[in-house]
Amino acid sequence: MMDLSDVALFCTIVSAGSLSTAGRQSGLSPMAVSRRLAALETELGVRLVHRTTRSLALTSDGETFLPLAQAMLDAKDAAVTAFAERAEGLSGVLKLTAPNVIGRALVVPVVARLMAANPLLQADVTLSDGIIDIVAAGIDVAIRVAPLQASELIAVKLADNPRMLCASPVYLKTHGDPQTLGNLDNHACLTLHGIGSWLFLHNAQQIARPISGRLSASSADALRAACLAGSGLALLTYWDIVDDLARGDLVEVTLQDADPVSLAIWAVLPTRRHMPSRVRSFIKELRASLVRS
Amino acid sequence: MMDLSDVALFCTIVSAGSLSTAGRQSGLSPMAVSRRLAALETELGVRLVHRTTRSLALTSDGETFLPLAQAMLDAKDAAVTAFAERAEGLSGVLKLTAPNVIGRALVVPVVARLMAANPLLQADVTLSDGIIDIVAAGIDVAIRVAPLQASELIAVKLADNPRMLCASPVYLKTHGDPQTLGNLDNHACLTLHGIGSWLFLHNAQQIARPISGRLSASSADALRAACLAGSGLALLTYWDIVDDLARGDLVEVTLQDADPVSLAIWAVLPTRRHMPSRVRSFIKELRASLVRS
DNA sequence: ATCATTATAACAATAAACGATAAAGTGCCT
DNA sequence: AGGCACTTTATCGTTTATTGTTATAATGAT
Numbered sequence: 001m002m003d004l005s006d007v008a009l010f011c012t013i014v015s016a017g018s019l020s021t022a023g024r025q026s027g028l029s030p031m032a033v034s035r036r037l038a039a040l041e042t043e044l045g046v047r048l049v050h051r052t053t054r055s056l057a058l059t060s061d062g063e064t065f066l067p068l069a070q071a072m073l074d075a076k077d078a079a080v081t082a083f084a085e086r087a088e089g090l091s092g093v094l095k096l097t098a099p100n101v102i103g104r105a106l107v108v109p110v111v112a113r114l115m116a117a118n119p120l121l122q123a124d125v126t127l128s129d130g131i132i133d134i135v136a137a138g139i140d141v142a143i144r145v146a147p148l149q150a151s152e153l154i155a156v157k158l159a160d161n162p163r164m165l166c167a168s169p170v171y172l173k174t175h176g177d178p179q180t181l182g183n184l185d186n187h188a189c190l191t192l193h194g195i196g197s198w199l200f201l202h203n204a205q206q207i208a209r210p211i212s213g214r215l216s217a218s219s220a221d222a223l224r225a226a227c228l229a230g231s232g233l234a235l236l237t238y239w240d241i242v243d244d245l246a247r248g249d250l251v252e253v254t255l256q257d258a259d260p261v262s263l264a265i266w267a268v269l270p271t272r273r274h275m276p277s278r279v280r281s282f283i284k285e286l287r288a289s290l291v292r293s
Numbered sequence: 294m295m296d297l298s299d300v301a302l303f304c305t306i307v308s309a310g311s312l313s314t315a316g317r318q319s320g321l322s323p324m325a326v327s328r329r330l331a332a333l334e335t336e337l338g339v340r341l342v343h344r345t346t347r348s349l350a351l352t353s354d355g356e357t358f359l360p361l362a363q364a365m366l367d368a369k370d371a372a373v374t375a376f377a378e379r380a381e382g383l384s385g386v387l388k389l390t391a392p393n394v395i396g397r398a399l400v401v402p403v404v405a406r407l408m409a410a411n412p413l414l415q416a417d418v419t420l421s422d423g424i425i426d427i428v429a430a431g432i433d434v435a436i437r438v439a440p441l442q443a444s445e446l447i448a449v450k451l452a453d454n455p456r457m458l459c460a461s462p463v464y465l466k467t468h469g470d471p472q473t474l475g476n477l478d479n480h481a482c483l484t485l486h487g488i489g490s491w492l493f494l495h496n497a498q499q500i501a502r503p504i505s506g507r508l509s510a511s512s513a514d515a516l517r518a519a520c521l522a523g524s525g526l527a528l529l530t531y532w533d534i535v536d537d538l539a540r541g542d543l544v545e546v547t548l549q550d551a552d553p554v555s556l557a558i559w560a561v562l563p564t565r566r567h568m569p570s571r572v573r574s575f576i577k578e579l580r581a582s583l584v585r586s
Numbered sequence: 587a588t589c590a591t592t593a594t595a596a597c598a599a600t601a602a603a604c605g606a607t608a609a610a611g612t613g614c615c616t
Numbered sequence: 617a618g619g620c621a622c623t624t625t626a627t628c629g630t631t632t633a634t635t636g637t638t639a640t641a642a643t644g645a646t
Binding site: 003060 | 371
């Protein structure tokens with residue numbers, strides 16, 4: 001059918017710019033290179049490179065074939081490295097970035113588990129709430145709560161991350177449970193700097209409920225701390241507070257007439273041909289740990 | 294190196310469940326099948342199938358290799374069909390879905406152009422503002438303005454789609470230009486049903502400006518019509534009104550102290566191994582037509 | 587237990603690949 | 617313009633690998 005060594009040779013020919021040098025790089029005689037290329041061309045039924053004795057030029061067919069050839073070789077490399085990684089675990093450096101809170105609570109434990117299971121795996125974790133150019137930083141995968149900004153990236157949804165109205169039990173005991181959107185005015189609402197309203201789903205329609213409170217903070221982390229301290233109601237995402245909910249340090253407050261608008265957790269990937277298996281395993285593990293219990 | 298015919302043979306062996314039947318299907322002698330499989334196994338250095346004389350069983354290595362083998366064959370098929378499609382154009386049925394307004398204004402023209410250039414190409418366009426299960430519907434690509442809901446999908450950002458405050462020239466002549474967020478109260482703001490506020494970026498922070506007006510509508514299309522008719526200010530997305538802006542039927546209204554929060558246009562794809570080239574071409578064309586002029 | 591079927595080992599026949607030599611062609615330099 | 621250095625490829629003889637045939641061990645069903 002088709003020999004991948006011919007395809008690989010085609011790629012080296014293109015990068016070398018000459019059949020002979022490609023042969024020298026691959027340890028083949030110029031004759032052999034010429035024959036292999038001719039075989040590949042008859043196999044495909046098209047002429048891939050227009051060659052004179054002194055210059056090589058990709059034909060338009062060759063141009064279309066080159067990325068496909070590289071995809072084929074990538075698939076093959078993925079296959080052979082899969083076995084090496086099966087034998088001795090994942091390897092390489094897993095470079096990822098995540099928001100502070102979710103990173104600490106969710107991502108780092110998953111990374112730790114993965115590293116324990118794969119002695120050859122290294123990791124490079126950047127926790128940041130800012131937006132990072134993951135292509136420029138050479139990042140394998142970014143975990144995001146907001147959808148991605150930059151183009152030429154790919155986003156995969158990992159799990160829902162519903163926003164929840166929550167408060168500490170102590171606060172609710174002293175101030176009572178809010179029942180409706182209207183009640184919110186009688187409560188201490190903790191907001192992010194510059195956020196003047198909370199988004200709710202009310203009668204299947206999205207509304208922005210204006211919110212005012214005495215305490216506002218610059219990060220979700222600070223907001224959560226204030227909420228734990230009983231300073232009032234906060235609108236936080238589920239995965240930020242899942243541990244607090246489990247311990248009973250925070251409880252969810254549900255309103256009769258509205259639900260907070262939901263968010264989601266995303267994995268943002270650079271558009272590479274094939275994602276390394278360490279990334280694939282990481283996403284799989286993270287997904288598994290995100291099964292809402 | 295590695296022969297793809299061996300890889301293909303491995304797949305047929307797995308589906309056939311026997312070396313001999315795989316040989317009969319492929320027109321090879323049982324001996325040849327046995328040898329090729331052995332060659333592939335020594336090539337990979339692992340045993341792919343555990344075989345007795347009467348039964349075959351995939352080893353765990355075989356299980357890991359099978360999807361990779363199919364990926365390799367997919368890559369090869371994509372390569373060979375690429376030439377056929379280069380010769381006689383794209384083929385197959387391009388199934389896509391898009392929101393009503395953007396679909397009419399942007400997507401359908403691109404589809405039409407693609408079909409004119411590719412006589413063998415068929416298309417199946419579903420314009421809908423609702424959320425469609427693109428996997429169940431067998432859709433190749435969905436164009437969305439809001440980020441995707443379902444998991445197990447992949448999103449690619451095509452272009453920014455900034456929201457713009459706009460109005461008809463006649464309206465602005467009679468009512469004047471609003472200069473700041475505060476001015477908005479003196480203007481007729483056209484809103485979607487259930488939307489009580491507009492999101493702005495004010496001092497680098499996102500705020501929800503409460504909005505009230507005498508006219509609200511259920512769709513962006515209706516809102517646009519009202520805006521064209523001079524009924525007031527509307528917050529519409531750039532690609533919904535790009536033609537109106539070009540003709541001068543609508544003009545953008547910029548505020549000194551705030552900018553509307555931007556949206557984006559996304560292509561949502563089912564997580565297939567390889568996207569068909571008709572989809573790749575469509576996305577490329579659509580991206581090209583989305584270069585904001 | 588027997589039989590039919592299967593996987594594979596051994597060996598011969600065949601086909602394909604390879605290397606060396608040679609020839610033709612092209613760009614560069616003088 | 618012409619020679620030179622280098623490259624591509626054709627030819628042919630040899631080597632290598634692959635295929636087919638026959639045969640053998642093994643396994644599940646009857």
